[in-house]
Amino acid sequence: MPDIADTEEAVSPLLHGNIRFEGVGVRAGGTGRWSLRHVDLEIEAGTTVGIVGATGSGKSTLLSLLGRVIDPDEGRVTIDGYDLRSIRLATLRSTVVTVPQETLLFSMELRRNITLGLNNIPDERIFEAARVARLTNDLAQLPHGLGTIVGERGATLSGGQKQRTAIARALVRDPRVLVLDDSLASVDTHTTAEILEELRSARAGRTCLIVSQRLASVRDADQIIVIDEGRIAERGTHQNLLALDGRYAAMYRRELQQAEEDTHDADPNSATEDIR
Amino acid sequence: MSRDPQTSTDGDVRTQDAALIWLMVHTMRPHWRPLLVALILLLATALLNVVPPYLMQQAIDGPIAAGDVSGVLPLAILYGVAALLMFAFQYAYTYYLQKAGQRALADLRTRMFEHIMKQSQSFFGKMPTGDLVTRLTSDIDTINALLSSSSVTILVEGVTLIAIVIVMFAVNWQLALLAVIVLPVLAMVTRFFRVRIRASSTGERTALARTSAFLNEHLHGMTVVQLFGHQAAAAKEFDTFNWNYRQALLSLRRHSAYFLATQEVLAAVGLALVLYGGGQGVLAGWATLGTLVAFIQYTERAFQPVLRLGEQYNAVQIALGAAERVQRMLLSEPSVPEPAQPLELPRVRGAVELRHVAFSYVADEPVLRDVSLTIPAGQSVAVVGATGAGKSSLVGLLARFYDPQQGKILLDGVNIRQLSLNNLRRAVAVVPQDPVCLPGSIAFNIRLYRDDISDAEVKRAAEQANAAHFIEQLPGGYAYELAPGGANISVGQRQLLALARALALSPEGVLVLDEATSSIDTEAEALIQEALARILRTRTSVVIAHRLSTIRNADRIIVMHRGQIVEDGDHETLLLRNGYYARLHRHQLAARSET
Numbered sequence: 099m100p101d102i103a104d105t106e107e108a109v110s111p112l113l114h115g116n117i118r119f120e121g122v123g124v125r126a127g128g129t130g131r132w133s134l135r136h137v138d139l140e141i142e143a144g145t146t147v148g149i150v151g152a153t154g155s156g157k158s159t160l161l162s163l164l165g166r167v168i169d170p171d172e173g174r175v176t177i178d179g180y181d182l183r184s185i186r187l188a189t190l191r192s193t194v195v196t197v198p199q200e201t202l203l204f205s206m207e208l209r210r211n212i213t214l215g216l217n218n219i220p221d222e223r224i225f226e227a228a229r230v231a232r233l234t235n236d237l238a239q240l241p242h243g244l245g246t247i248v249g250e251r252g253a254t255l256s257g258g259q260k261q262r263t264a265i266a267r268a269l270v271r272d273p274r275v276l277v278l279d280d281s282l283a284s285v286d287t288h289t290t291a292e293i294l295e296e297l298r299s300a301r302a303g304r305t306c307l308i309v310s311q312r313l314a315s316v317r318d319a320d321q322i323i324v325i326d327e328g329r330i331a332e333r334g335t336h337q338n339l340l341a342l343d344g345r346y347a348a349m350y351r352r353e354l355q356q357a358e359e360d361t362h363d364a365d366p367n368s369a370t371e372d373i374r
Numbered sequence: 375m376s377r378d379p380q381t382s383t384d385g386d387v388r389t390q391d392a393a394l395i396w397l398m399v400h401t402m403r404p405h406w407r408p409l410l411v412a413l414i415l416l417l418a419t420a421l422l423n424v425v426p427p428y429l430m431q432q433a434i435d436g437p438i439a440a441g442d443v444s445g446v447l448p449l450a451i452l453y454g455v456a457a458l459l460m461f462a463f464q465y466a467y468t469y470y471l472q473k474a475g476q477r478a479l480a481d482l483r484t485r486m487f488e489h490i491m492k493q494s495q496s497f498f499g500k501m502p503t504g505d506l507v508t509r510l511t512s513d514i515d516t517i518n519a520l521l522s523s524s525s526v527t528i529l530v531e532g533v534t535l536i537a538i539v540i541v542m543f544a545v546n547w548q549l550a551l552l553a554v555i556v557l558p559v560l561a562m563v564t565r566f567f568r569v570r571i572r573a574s575s576t577g578e579r580t581a582l583a584r585t586s587a588f589l590n591e592h593l594h595g596m597t598v599v600q601l602f603g604h605q606a607a608a609a610k611e612f613d614t615f616n617w618n619y620r621q622a623l624l625s626l627r628r629h630s631a632y633f634l635a636t637q638e639v640l641a642a643v644g645l646a647l648v649l650y651g652g653g654q655g656v657l658a659g660w661a662t663l664g665t666l667v668a669f670i671q672y673t674e675r676a677f678q679p680v681l682r683l684g685e686q687y688n689a690v691q692i693a694l695g696a697a698e699r700v701q702r703m704l705l706s707e708p709s710v711p712e713p714a715q716p717l718e719l720p721r722v723r724g725a726v727e728l729r730h731v732a733f734s735y736v737a738d739e740p741v742l743r744d745v746s747l748t749i750p751a752g753q754s755v756a757v758v759g760a761t762g763a764g765k766s767s768l769v770g771l772l773a774r775f776y777d778p779q780q781g782k783i784l785l786d787g788v789n790i791r792q793l794s795l796n797n798l799r800r801a802v803a804v805v806p807q808d809p810v811c812l813p814g815s816i817a818f819n820i821r822l823y824r825d826d827i828s829d830a831e832v833k834r835a836a837e838q839a840n841a842a843h844f845i846e847q848l849p850g851g852y853a854y855e856l857a858p859g860g861a862n863i864s865v866g867q868r869q870l871l872a873l874a875r876a877l878a879l880s881p882e883g884v885l886v887l888d889e890a891t892s893s894i895d896t897e898a899e900a901l902i903q904e905a906l907a908r909i910l911r912t913r914t915s916v917v918i919a920h921r922l923s924t925i926r927n928a929d930r931i932i933v934m935h936r937g938q939i940v941e942d943g944d945h946e947t948l949l950l951r952n953g954y955y956a957r958l959h960r961h962q963l964a965a966r967s968e969t
Contacts (some may be wrong), residue, residue: 153863191601199598202594204595214598214607215602215604241736352900355900
């Protein structure tokens with residue numbers, strides 16, 4: 099028997115996206131070590147949470163609980179009060195859509211890669227998802243547009259194109275809860291900012307969880323949590339965390355310094371003009 | 375060999391036979407000693423097969439007919455000795471044959487793998503991993519089955535058949551004629567089925583390879599399949615592959631079943647003829663009772679080889695298909711071949727020149743058109759441009775991941791096609807956008823199979839790349855074991871490591887770098903920028919740049935657009951031109967351009 103499966107009493111409620119982590123702990127595969135422990139977190143429907151922390155701190159583990167790629171070993175995760183384990187998997191996974199860290203495309207048409215698992219999606223919806231994911235220009239450059247067959251594991255696309263395709267794949271499902279697990283890592287900063295802006299304006303009550311190495315991607319979030327060695331080390335808004343002058347503030351200072359070297363003479367006023 | 379190794383609709387029967395002979399000769403030759411011993415033993419076994427019925431005839435017509443009880447004993451002892459000898463020979467030839475065969479197959483697997491590693495990037499773009507794995511494992515196993523069981527059966531049974539026919543004609547030619555009269559019919563039946571079985575066996579291999587390619591991809595992507603509810607569609611698609619595979623197998627089995635049944639019928643007809651004719655003969659006096667008994671045994675024995683050969687036929691046909699696939703793979707030239715007489719560049723100055731270079735991955739979809747570019751030794755060049763402008767292809771050509779269709783690329787005045795790939799890899803250091811980490815220590819990941827690189831050189835490269843600091847903080851330092859994919863260090867640290875690797879493998883050559891667009895932790899980012907600024911000053915470098923600081927640190931900027939160089943100059947000049955670069959720059963170009 100698969101250890102993650104529907105129970106007989108699994109329900110399919112209409113979900114809004116209020117998420118709660120209650121005393122959640124996850125053991126690292128097969129060992130006694132906890133990769134996540136004592137996590138309590140409340141995310142109101144329609145808000146955005148930014149999650150930051152070092153490599154291996156437990157960010158991805160936290161996110162993989164939401165799509166039930168794994169189940170917690172301790173505590174529980176709920177949506178609108180329902181324990182995730184009591185919701186039918188198909189319902190859960192159409193409500194919570196995750197863009198995983200590693201982009202996986204299949205050797206089939208780009209269109210099918212985007213509509214993976216769905217049927218009869220009108221082209222307008224695909225184009226809209228592609229627009230928000232900033233994939234429109236790339237489609238125009240590909241030899242057969244949406245009909246282009248991507249190579250094995252997406253070998254014919256660049257890293258950024260692959261990730262933006264994966265984001266379009268999530269967006270075309272118009273999920274209540276969108277989870278981006280460092281999904282913009284290969285997308286350049288400027289395009290990332292555009293995509294995040296699009297997501298904000300098109301959000302309409304959508305709950306977002308965003309893991310990122312770049313603080314710029316999370317600074318506008320309603321709540322930011324810093325994860326360190328499997329625990330929530332800091333939480334608050336960007337301003338709160340700066341005032342706290344802890345880990346987040348230190349990360350922010352380093353990133354500012356970096357950004358200054360890189361972008362101080364860019365002209366923000368013309369950033370919308372298409373240069374291609 | 376211009377044939378595409380991927381086309382699995384296989385060639386005609388003759389090329390498959392030739393392929394098998396070629397493979398046999400090439401792979402068995404180094405192991406001829408055990409093979410020769412096995413062959414001699416095989417022949418002896420086959421000849422011994424003729425003895426028992428002959429002894430039987432002698433007993434019936436001699437001592438038994440004469441009522442001489444004591445005369446039976448020596449014949450019975452001889453019968454027993456013959457049986458014992460056959461057992462001993464069988465054991466010995468199986469042993470020697472396996473010894474030769476398994477060694478040869480191990481060689482073959484190694485050769486295949488080494489051959490695959492020589493292939494260019496475009497090869498791996500075309501060949502699904504699952505297909506390659508099938509060739510390396512299942513196809514070789516099939517040939518193994520042929521070597522270890524089928525070929526033995528065929529040889530033993532073949533020789534036995536010939537020996538029996540000779541003995542039969544020597545003993546009684548009339549009865550012998552009756553026994554072999556069905557053999558020509560059998561030959562025709564075999565010819566008829568041969569073509570069908572071979573075609574369906576090739577179909578079966580192809581279907582299997584496609585199925586494994588599909589499985590490989592979907593098992594790898596299982597998380598996405600599950601999260602996005604793709605299970606039903608994937609199952610349906612797998613059904614199609616599975617159905618095709620099943621049909622191919624059924625067609626193969628149907629043909630072999632018909633073939634075997636036909637043979638059984640023919641064997642029965644042959645036996646009936648001997649019984650009827652021999653009975654007449656005994657009554658008419660031109661055959662003895664002992665001869666008839668012996669001939670019934672001979673006929674059974676003669677058909678046993680034929681039947682066994684028929685059973686093995688299937689395996690042989692499948693092996694022939696596999697042999698051809700393996701041979702095609704081994705004969706397919708890498709599209710980036712080693713020069714026949716490679717030149718060596720003892721020291722690299724680093725002057726690079728592209729002359730009228732044109733390149734496309736797919737015919738009629740040019741990626742680079744007539745690109746000419748001269749880079750003096752020591753100059754650093756930043757390549758910028760939008761997605762699809764041809765930046766990655768340009769850099770890939772410099773590293774000879776591909777060869778251009780037109781024009782040439784010179785390094786210190788020498789066409790890079792004339793350099794041995796080994797020499798070229800030392801002369802041109804490549805840092806890819808998504809660096810790869812292999813499981814192993816940090817030091818191993820820096821020197822990467824180049825044992826001639828000393829620990830001191832590894833350390834120096836790490837220092838130059840600004841990687842030394844983080845490495846020394848890891849438990850064990852350079853001995854720290856990386857998890858597959860480098861999962862236990864950060865993305866930024868992986869990039870520092872890749873830079874160190876390039877510097878270690880090519881301490882003075884041309885640096886070709888595809889700057890990562892990935893966001894990495896700020897600390898690593900600063901280290902990379904600092905190292906890069908330093909390296910760009912000291913050696914010829916071609917960098918696909920995504921960051922303004924990298925572009926500013928370069929001596930020269932070239933702007934690519936739709937496969938051509940549209941602007942060329944330093945930062946100030948290009949800004950003054952107020953063209954493409956100036957516009958890019960205004961739009962925070964560092965951020966804009968992905969690969």
